Amino acid sequence: MKSVLPILTVLFALVLIWYGAAIGLNAQWTRDQAARAGVEVSFSDILSDTLSQARPKLPAPHQVAVELYQSTWDEEVNGRRGIVATGTLSNRSLIYHGWVTLSATMLGFAFGTGLGILLAVGIVHSKAMDMSFMPWAIASQTVPILAIAPMVIVVLASIGIKGLIPKAIIAAYLSFFPVLVGMVKGFRAPDTMQLDLLKTYNASRFGTFWRLRLPSSVPYLFASLKVGIAAALVGTIVGELPAGASAGLGARLLSGSYYGQTIQIWAALLAAAALAAGLVVIVGVIERIVLGRMGMRS
Amino acid sequence: MKDMSSPPVIEAKGIGLIFQTDDGPVEALKDISLAIGRGEFVSFIGPSGCGKTTFLRAIAALEHPTSGTLTVNGMSPEEARRSRAYGYVFQAAGLYPWRTIAGNVQLPLEIMGFSRAERAERVRKVLDLVDLGGFGKKFPWQLSGGMQQRASIARALAFDADILLMDEPFGALDEIVRDRLNEELLKLWNETGKTIGFVTHSIPEAVYLSTKIVVMSPRPGRIADVIESPLPRERPLDIRDSPEFLEIAHRVREGLRAGHAYD
Structure with missing residues (x-):
């Protein structure tokens, strides 16, 4: 209870601010409409109108909540294209689009994590690789992903690779970096004394890596994975924006902005945020289980 | 149990070790000559910077002397390390x-x-x-x-290494625990007959444990005195109140003073 109360307080304050902002931002349109029709509007008219416009500048929280319900549960269970009626997910539902995004995110995340760990192993064991590769890894992250994503999509499409893979590559591009940095630090976490101890046993480099460096790096790995998985999700959504992708939360955001469907945009945004939070929580749960099994209290 | 007829387990002849640092070379060890026989318990005592840990690490081939010869079990320290001749205990349990x-x-x-x-x-x-x-x-x-x-x-x-090298193993523990572990270490040494090299900066600890006390002094790290202990192998804790014990402790203190350890 103690931990829930502050969270609820913050949530309540956010919703309150959101309502205030929705009224403030949408009021002008209500007044313009009234002026055009030549009628006077009272404050209560403004209040009810600003919170129920079809295309508000800022949709009210309850409008987004209704849209979220309609484009998930309602669409799948009661809809003509829903999973209940057809056996497959409706292409109008956020569950479908969320799944498309999630699958590319997970593939990219797995790929990025593997790449990050492999590069970290190389960097820790080879001075030359440390000197030559690390600057490039850092430079890669200074290039805006928005500039690279369309090129990756277009180049890969021209050689016939479309759909999941290009998005996963963009996700991997963003997620390998935190894993790389975290794992380099993790593999270097053992102090001189621990390395000297293994030296007195005449342990091989592989033995040192396997028995000391790798287990030492596990807490660092999970810290990086939490950042990496969120980055992978951002990468996937960015990858869905260009070139008219037809599915995914990114595509939903884009089509929402084409047609001025602000409620749809906000619903997709919230779905993406919930997805990110869920993924980070899952990584956190796995972290607690793994560290617990390893005898380390996190 | 000390066997004078067999060759020494650890033998140093004119060891020097110079560290190259950013502030120029630092002479960590100078002209260290010492023989340690099988089954001996040798303590190295001195203020920080006297090279006692460096010398122990040189025996373990974790540091490399820049002059002189050092043999462990008749081999170079590097070969001895590869043949797993010693167990090493650090200050922290790690x-x-x-x-x-x-x-x-x-x-x-x-x-x-x-x-x-x-x-x-x-x-x-x-x-x-x-x-x-x-x-x-x-x-x-x-x-x-x-x-x-x-x-x-x-x-x-x-x-089952024959040699046990211990670098201030009880330095981070309180005195009561330390007393008990000292007693246990002696018991263990009696049971196993290992050769022990033990770094400490506690005079009572060095005198209580050792058959040989090597007093070292700093800048450059060198040996000020080597004391063969006349104490018997069986040592109850209250031996530390005996006149012989106090006499050796006094001689260790004199050795430290002569080496300007108190400056």
Whole structure:
């Protein structure tokens, strides 16, 4: 209870601010409409109108909540294209689009994590690789992903690779970096004394890596994975924006902005945020289980 | 048990060691000559910077002398390290938090390729030796500092090296725990007959434990005095109040003063 109360307080304050902002931002349109029709509007008219416009500048929280319900549960269970009626997910539902995004995110995340760990192993064991590769890894992250994503999509499409893979590559591009940095630090976490101890046993480099460096790096790995998985999700959504992708939360955001469907945009945004939070929580749960099994209290 | 007829286990002749630092070369060891026989308990005592740890690390081939000759079991320290001639105990226990006590003790055995059955047998034996019989399944954080250090000694004993090198192993423990571990260490030395090199900066500890006390002084690190202890092998804790004990302690203090250790 103690931990829930502050969270609820913050949530309540956010919703309150959101309502205030929705009224403030949408009021002008209500007044313009009234002026055009030549009628006077009272404050209560403004209040009810600003919170129920079809295309508000800022949709009210309850409008987004209704849209979220309609484009998930309602669409799948009661809809003509829903999973209940057809056996497959409706292409109008956020569950479908969320799944498309999630699958590319997970593939990219797995790929990025593997790449990050492999590069970290190389960097820790080879001075030359440390000197030559690390600057490039850092430079890669200074290039805006928005500039690279369309090129990756277009180049890969021209050689016939479309759909999941290009998005996963963009996700991997963003997620390998935190894993790389975290794992380099993790593999270097053992102090001189621990390395000297293994030296007195005449342990091989592989033995040192396997028995000391790798287990030492596990807490660092999970810290990086939490950042990496969120980055992978951002990468996937960015990858869905260009070139008219037809599915995914990114595509939903884009089509929402084409047609001025602000409620749809906000619903997709919230779905993406919930997805990110869920993924980070899952990584956190796995972290607690793994560290617990390893005898380390996190 | 000291056997004068056999060649020394550790022999240093004119050892010098110069560290190259950013502030220029630092002479850590100068003209160290010393012979340590089989089954001896040798303490190295002196203020910080006197090179006692550096010398111990040189024996373990963790540092490399820049002049002189050093042999361990008749081999170069590097060869001795490769043939796993010694167990090394550091100031901190340095147990792996992700391994149980038994898992930590069998770490060197895994690396050296002992069979599973033999590992279990040896772990049981050395844990009994350091009085940690029932603690194999505990994790390090569940043990006190003194017990952790005992586990690290068990780890150094697990693979039957004849030489035990200990670098201020009890330096971080309080005096009561330290007294008890000193007593246990003597018992263990009597039971196993190992040759022990022991770095400390406590005069009572050095006198209580050793058959030979090497007093060192700093800048450059060198030997100020070597004292053969006349104390018997059997040493109850209250031997520290005897006149012989106090006399040796006095001589150690004199040696430290002569080497300008108190400057």
